[in-house]
Amino acid sequence: MFSLTFLTAWPIGCTREASEDEASSQVAAGEEADRAERSGASPALVRADSCEDVASTLKARLVEAMEAQLESNLSGAMAAATYSCEDYGEEEEEEEEEEEEEGDAGATASEYSETNTQEVDVDEADFVKNDGGxxxxxxxxxxxxxxxxxxxxAHALSSYPIKGTPRRMYVHADTAVIYSSLDELVGGGEYNECTYGYDCDxxxxxxKLQITVLDIADRARPRRIREVVFNGSYLNSRRVDKDVHTAVVFPELEVPGLSYWPDALPQTYCGLQDFGFTQTEVQALFEEVRLANLKLIETTPVTQLLPSxxxxxxxxxxxxxxQGPLSSCGEVYLAQTGDTRGFLSLVSFAIGEETPVDASTIMSRPGAVYGTKDSLYVAVRHWRNPDDAWFAGLEEDVTDATTVHKFALASGGAAAEYAASGVVKGRLLNQFAMGEHHGALRIATTSGYVxxxxxxxxxxxxxxxxxxxxEIGRIDDIAPTEDIRSVxxxxxxxxVVTFKKTDPLFVLDLADPGAPSIKGELKIPGFSxxxxxxxxxxxxxMGYDADDQGDFAWFQGIQLQVIDVSDLANPEVLDKEVIGTRGSxxxxxxxxxxxxxxKARDLLAVPMTICQGGGGGQYGDLMTFxxxxxxxxxxxxxxxxLGGVPHEEPETPQAWSGKCNNWWTDSASKVKRSVFMEDWVFSIAPDLVNVASLDDLAHPAVSIPLTGK
Structure with missing residues (x-):
């Protein structure tokens, strides 16, 4: 039996004395916010002065959202108090313990692949990790x-149950850090991971997010040493040496008990006059609801609204x-945009350290995360609302924009420090649309939609x-009529690769950050x-081949290419491989x-579901691999x-299972990951790991189930 030794709570620091530098920074930020208020919205975040400052900002946003929803409902109710149901006719409603084996314990491959990360020495969490042994x-x-x-x-050595659904992890030395999603919802909706970002946010x-820390010094017997639970959800993370930085998103704030329709009023937009309600009575009932909501928002303690x-x-x-709040009130940065009612915290801790987690908290919606060894950026998409102030400095016809918040990373488990914010026109695709070099951030965005x-x-x-x-430099009007598919x-x-019919690869010269330019261009079928x-x-x-149809093109099979960019002005395709047909x-x-x-052995492994047949806009007929x-x-x-490691039997006309209706943005291959160790490859699906020699890929030497204990 475990015994509970003691319970402590972190205090909420409502006020805090600022240093001279911080005071100057706050004054500058305040002046910038004042200018933005006069000319439009500002992406800048302003440090809260007190708990009262946090509470007033949050509650003002809650009141604004509540009143907007009530106003919308009132508009429908007022119309319903004018007309009878007979005026509309009938309408239908829509509802919407452990296993241990002896062997070559501790042996390690001389060469092996690791997680494919965007930046060197900046690890990214994944559900597979490899250390060569x-x-x-x-x-x-x-x-x-x-x-x-x-x-x-190769064989299964041990397994340890994780609370919730484990999603991704880090393994550093003798410690595993595991992120899992608990059953409890904090913002509604189900799990829908967005990686590519073309048609998801x-x-x-x-x-709710849980971080489980395991001591794995004895790989055969993992031991739980820590569990950290947040009232928010995992967004993204990075590991730099032993420091883990995790972006946790807290949903748009909701006060329990708010009402958006009078109890005395039938919930219908059809014929309220049939129930004897006049427009004056309807308006009075909605006003009663509004006043009650205002009182409820006003009396809600700010501690219930902060990340914990x-x-x-x-x-x-x-x-x-x-247990307690992640950040004190005086350490929260408040947004100046009107479309944000939630928080985002960058939570930091050092693997192996006993200190509590530390955090930097800003008012922001979530977004794409990009990290270097020294900085972490969160880029948030925004769409213009005619009723709200738009970002100052953007062109009048810009209807979508991206705000970028920068954090300076610290070592030793210290909280990352919020540094600065900016805004650019257009929306970014994903983390690869950002890149930092010599302190400058380059970001690629698309305005409008194909x-x-x-x-x-x-x-x-x-x-x-x-x-x-x-913004100190810009390349504008890249590939009119096309949108970005990779960066x-x-x-x-x-x-930058854009697409509508062909794949223009633009080569950019960014040596002078104040005068970036397009150096070269290559047009080839399909897109990466x-x-x-x-x-x-x-x-x-990697991407898709395409079939030109004049005004547009059908995407076809998976396409691999080697492109020579040694001459920036004249990029050249050296080789191309097209795999399968549409639906692959x-x-x-x-x-x-x-x-x-x-790279050590010039090997490439890609999970594949190959379909054959079809053509044009028709999907392949059969899954052949x-x-x-x-x-x-x-x-x-x-x-x-060199060959393929199979995980499923191919389809036949007699055993068709419909595995070829795959849209290009929705990956659906059975195999999800792979690892190389010298001349062996590990092919990893959710239920099975197949281990095969490069000399005989079609016949795995070992198969290890990933189900059960």
């Missing part, structure tokens, strides 16, 4: 350790629980000046959804974590298919 996998509700080397003897999954955390440590039979002929894209260069990210930045160079850096002079891309799909097309390029494809890829030799 052990493979760590989250599957079927458990953290699983596979003794993976030597590969021919980065919002978090709406479930419960931190539990396990030491033998002792439990130590600490097939609107007014669509175009922009690359903006932002530099931190005080509390603002100021990659590399030092002084950038690459992901660009990987083989080296400084060559891109390895790969997890790696929309999630870079599934793309495994093992589902598993992992492995290629040898070189600059001189291009793509050489």
């Amino acid at each position: 052990f493979l760590y996998v989250l599957a079927d509700g458990r953290f699983r350790v596979l003794d993976a080397w030597p590969a021919a003897k 980065f919002t978090g999954d709406g479930h 955390v419960s931190d539990t440590r396990y030491a033998g039979d002792q439990i130590h629980i600490t 097939p609107d002929p007014n669509v175009y894209s922009t690359v903006s260069v932002l530099k931190e000046q005080g509390s603002r990210l100021v 990659r930045f590399n030092g002084d160079v950038g690459f 959804t992901y660009m990987h850096l083989m080296d400084d002079d060559h891109l390895l891309t 799909t790969s997890e790696a097309a929309t999630d870079h974590l599934a793309f495994t390029y093992f 589902s598993g992992l494809l492995v290629y040898r890829v070189t600059v001189d030799g291009g793509f050489t298919l």
Whole structure:
């Protein structure tokens, strides 16, 4: 039995003395906010002075949202008090314990692949991790350790149950940090991870987040040492050495008990006059609701609206629980835009340290996250509402914009420090649409939506000046009528792929941040959804082939390319591989974590569901392969298919199961990840790991189930 030793709570610091530098910064931020108020909305965040400051801002937003909803309902009710149901006719309603084996314990492969990250030395969380000797996998509700080397003897070593649904993790030295979604909803909705970002937004999954920390010094017997639970959801994270920085999104604030329709009024927009209600009576009833709501909002304690955390440590039979708000009121930064009622916290802790988690909290909606060793950026999409103030400085015809919030990362588990905010026109695609170099942030965005002929894209260069990210350079009107499908930045160079009918690859010269320019352009059929850096002079891309139809093009099979960009003015395709037909799909097309390029041995592994037949706008008839494809890829030799590791039986006309109706933004391959260890490959699906030698990929030497205990 565990015993509860003591319970502590973190105090809420309502006031705080600022240093001279902080005071100057706040004055500058206040002056910027005043200017924005006169000329339009501002992306800048202003530090709260007190709990009263936080409460007044939050409650003003809550009142605004509440009154807008009431006004909408009142408008319908007033009309219903004028007409009878007979005036409309009849309408239908729509409802909407452990397993242990002896073997070559501790053996390690001489060369092995790791998580495919955007930036060197900045780890990204995933549900598979590899250290060359052990493979760590989250599957079927458990953290699983596979003794993976030597590969021919790979076997399950241990598993540990994780509360909720484990989603992703970090493994550093002898510690595993695991993120799981608990059953309890905090913002409504179900889990819907957004990685590619073309037709989804980065919002978090709406479930409470738990971080479980395991001591795995003995891989055969993982031991729980810590659990941290938030009243918000996981958004994204980065690990720099032993420091873990996690963006946690807290849903738009709601006060329990608010009403949006009078109890005495029938809930119908049809014929309130049939029930004897006049427009005057309807208006009076809604006013009563509004006043009651105002009182409820006013009396709600601010502590119920702030992000909170419960931190539990396990030491033998002792439990130590600490709980309270993530940030004190004086450490919260408030938004100046009118479309934000929730918080976003960047939570930091150091693996192996005993100190509590630390956090920096801002008022912001969630967005795409990009991180370097020193900085973390959150980019939030906004759409123009004619009734609200729009961002000052943007062109009058701009209807979508992206705000960017920058945090400066610290080491030793200290909280990241909110640094600055800026705004650019258009919406970004995903994390790869951002890249920092020599302190300047480059960000690629698209304004408008295909097939609107007014669509175009922009690359903006932002530099931190005080509390603002100021635009110092811009390339505008890129590829009119097309939108962005992939972006990659590399030092002084950038690459942007747009699409409508063909794949224009734009090569950008970013050496002078104040005067960026398009250096070269390459037009080829199809489009790339992901660009990987083989080296400084060559891109390895993945995306879709296309069939030109005049005004548009049908996407077709998966397309791999090697592109030479050594001459920036004249990029050239060196080799191309098209896999399957329309309906073929790969997890790696929309999630870079599934793309495994093992540079040490010139190997590429991509999960694939291959479909054949079809053509034009018709999907393939049959799924002919589902598993992992492995290629040898070189600059001189291009793509050489070494074979595939199968995970499902191919379809036949007699055993058709409809596995080829895959839309290009929705990856649906059975295999999700892969790992190389020397001349072996591990093909990882949610239920099974197949281990195969490169000499015989079609016949795995070992299969390890990922279900059960």
